[in-house]
Amino acid sequence: MMKHGILIDLTLCVGCYACEEADAERWGHPSSDIHELSSTQNTAVVDVDGVYVSKQCMHCNEPTCESVCPVGAFEKTALGPVIYHEQRCMGCRYCMQACPFDVPRYQWDSLNPEVTKCDLCYDRIREGGQPACVEVCPAEARVFGPLDDLIAEAKRRISETPDQYISHIYGVKEAGGTSVLFLAPKDFAELGLRTQLPDHPLPTLTWAILSKIPNYVFWGTTMLAGVWWITNRRKEVMEYEQALERMEQGNPSRRVNNNDHE
Template identity: 40%
Template sequence: MDVSRRTFFKIAGVAGAAGIAGQPAKAEAASLAVSQAPAVLVDATRCIGCRGCEAACAEANGLPGPVAPGDEAVFEARRQTGVGAYTVVNRYAHPKAEEGYRFVKTQCMHCADPACASACLAKALEKTAAGPVVYHPDRCLGCRYCMVACQFDVPKFEFEKASPFVRKCSFCAERQAQGLPPACTSVCPTGALQFGRRGELLEEARTRIYQNPGTYVRHIYGEHEAGGTNWLYISDVPFDRMGFRTDLGTTSPPELTRTALAAVPVVLTLWPPLLMGLYTWTQRSRAAAAQSRSGAGAGHRQASRQGGEEASHD
């Protein structure tokens, strides 16, 4: 077994050029980076809707404090994140009335391969090597392609300002750079928000699902959605009943435009020689037609007119 495997590697080593070996190594490195990426596991069964995360987020980002802190009435209507609130907690009724309510925190999902960053023509939105998807306001044109490209409706725009910016959760990238956890996760009193490495949190999520049979929905939202996100959710209520889009598929959004972008060099390389060939051919057939006409003595006037055009063109 061992020998045959070694032999196989030898053969592969001889037969396979560097290019063949290079590809899987690269993919492995990428998946390693993804599993090492900073991530948060949100456990909807543990959230009590205290909205402490909202307050911590507002403080860390210098935003106006959350609306009506401690007031249950804010849960009456479903709220969206906004230019003044990068995270909000919403309440959903549990399908079993005796179970009461469940709460879901929303914010930027920090996709592994984000639509917003791929949409941005000026790299104002950028997926950093460290993991967070951050915004560089000085580069932004305000075209709002990021907003429509995002499957999770995260980027928000300052429509009321003459000099508007896009606003969204930055995963507290600056705090993370100093070794601190994101503000929201640092204040969660029940452990509903757990900050860690993505790979470890996926293990943790699976462990909770398996060790509590019948409790959780057997799905980790964010593991594969839209190519995978760094915010992961587990819940005991089906995700489509808690405001999650469950029709997003698993393709990473930039993958959808890759073919279109690949056409650019093809068009730029093939069109000019093709068109110049066509041009030469039409010129030549025109000249041939003119010659045969004047040779036959018929349509002499037309031929000489075309000859004159040729001359003026040169």
């Protein structure tokens, strides 16, 4: 299966935030005037001195979030998106520490918290559609398609209008390559993107470091099993309380008692 991705041309973005709105609608989140990644915002458009810079999951070719997750909650799909399996997640948040692009967020306020990030609209693109944020962009600053075609298109734009772009496609090499690519009118570091990343995938590095910590696997696994138990237990308690509440609502004698208090 051909890998797909998104090319975001920062020279075209007009800062209308339609992509943020489409993303919020897609996930059932409230719309927001705060343009930052959060547990209810999976794409954010940040004004950096008049250039509108998009932030979201880069859908790395070899994602660090996937490699550090002890329970396989992240998966790099054959189609390109890196997706999250919330039912497997035990809440250790290693993915948040490991992501080279500082993307995953956490539902700190939730009783049953999950990690949140863009999934490249996996359900939509599997059906042959486009990501919601791409579909609504009035300036065509976001283009969706096979990764090789996007790279060819980015090269074409740079060679046809070299004055408009710096001669670099961000994401082709960064951290071993990503499925989200950027074109920009000026240096990526000035726009707040991380430019000191190695060209090779970070998972190799992660494992090289972890394997040198004595007893990491034993203590890590023991600690994480504890975290998993607590998270799971909390979920069980919540489900029990909800079931109890439902039973109480369906119990007439209880309803009479409630009315007595009115």
